[in-house]
Amino acid sequence: xxxxxxxxxxxxxxxxxxxxxxxxxxSGYQRVQTPQNVPNIQVAGLTPEQLQAGQxxxxxxxxxxxxxxxxxxxxQAGAALAADPTAYRQFxxxxxxxxxxxxxxxxxxxxxxxxxxxxxxxxxxGAFGGSRERIAQTELAGAxxxxxxxxxxxxxxxxxxxxxxxxxxxxxxxxxFGGQLANLGAQTQQLxxxxxxxxxxxxxxxxxxxxxxxxxxxxxxxxxSYEPYQRLGFFSDLLRGVxxxxxxxxxxxxxxxxxxxxxxxxxxxxxxxxGQLGYRPFDNSAGA
Numbered sequence: 001x002x003x004x005x006x007x008x009x010x011x012x013x014x015x016x017x018x019x020x021x022x023x024x025x026x027s028g029y030q031r032v033q034t035p036q037n038v039p040n041i042q043v044a045g046l047t048p049e050q051l052q053a054g055q056x057x058x059x060x061x062x063x064x065x066x067x068x069x070x071x072x073x074x075x076q077a078g079a080a081l082a083a084d085p086t087a088y089r090q091f092x093x094x095x096x097x098x099x100x101x102x103x104x105x106x107x108x109x110x111x112x113x114x115x116x117x118x119x120x121x122x123x124x125x126g127a128f129g130g131s132r133e134r135i136a137q138t139e140l141a142g143a144x145x146x147x148x149x150x151x152x153x154x155x156x157x158x159x160x161x162x163x164x165x166x167x168x169x170x171x172x173x174x175x176x177f178g179g180q181l182a183n184l185g186a187q188t189q190q191l192x193x194x195x196x197x198x199x200x201x202x203x204x205x206x207x208x209x210x211x212x213x214x215x216x217x218x219x220x221x222x223x224x225s226y227e228p229y230q231r232l233g234f235f236s237d238l239l240r241g242v243x244x245x246x247x248x249x250x251x252x253x254x255x256x257x258x259x260x261x262x263x264x265x266x267x268x269x270x271x272x273x274x275g276q277l278g279y280r281p282f283d284n285s286a287g288a
Contacts, residue, residue: 020235028232039221042214049203053196060192067185071178078174081167091163091170100152107151111144 046054081087115137 024232024235031228031232036225038225039218042211042218044207044210044214047203047206047210049199049206051203053199053203056192056196056199060189060196063192064185064189067181067188071181071183071185074174074178074181076178078171078176078178081174082171088160088163088167091166093159093162096155096159100155103151103155104148107144107148111140114140
């Protein structure tokens with residue numbers, strides 16, 4: 001039975017290429033076995049402006065309440081003052097009665113002077129104490145009383161109107177001032193919110209810049225960490241692009257012949273040679 005043997009083909013790169021490839025693999029193996037210090041992702045913290053904005057926001061919560069409360073109290077006080085029918089009294093001038101008393105004194109003095117004149121005329125006419133003098137004195141007293149009453153009434157009316165007007169002005173002033181306080185509270189709140197918004201905007205810009213710096217630093221660190229691998233990749237690309245030669249070596253044996261096959265081969269060779277010489281032992285026609 002014939003024996004067979006496997007033929008092994010060995011293909012090798014050029015020696016200098018095998019040396020470069022071996023060095024590339026060794027370097028790459030060492031790199032992957034060494035843990036890399038990958039930088040952590042950094043998040044930019046709050047800036048001082050943002051922290052200040054947060055503090056102002058906390059402090060400003062409800063800051064309008066005192067203004068609103070005071071404004072409401074003043075508005076209510078003004079409304080109550082305007083509705084009080086006796087509130088005008090506190091606005092009456094304390095000197096009104098003094099003026100009236102002085103008016104009485106002046107009228108009485110003037111009446112006395114006129115009364116003395118009437119009496120003097122009566123004496124001169126020899127009718128002192130007569131009916132005509134009494135009538136004249138009575139009329140003079142009545143006129144003086146009416147003058148005082150009318151003047152006093154006008155003074156009191158003027159004082160009342162002045163006090164009433166002042167009452168209304170004060171009531172309106174209280175209401176207006178209360179409204180202004182409430183508006184001031186709202187404006188204070190709005191201005192505070194505007195300051196907070198400005199601080200947040202400035203702080204956000206600074207925070208974005210800080211984040212960009214942190215991201216750039218991490219990207220730089222990553223680039224430095226990956227740089228050796230990039231060089232290995234570059235070197236690998238160079239090796240793939242370099243033309244080279246290959247050598248092949250085939251090692252193997254052909255199947256060996258059996259002894260019977262060898263005898264048959266020798267016989268065939270002999271018969272062929274005999275045929276060439278004219279000897280044909282198996283040809284019957286030759287014997288005839």
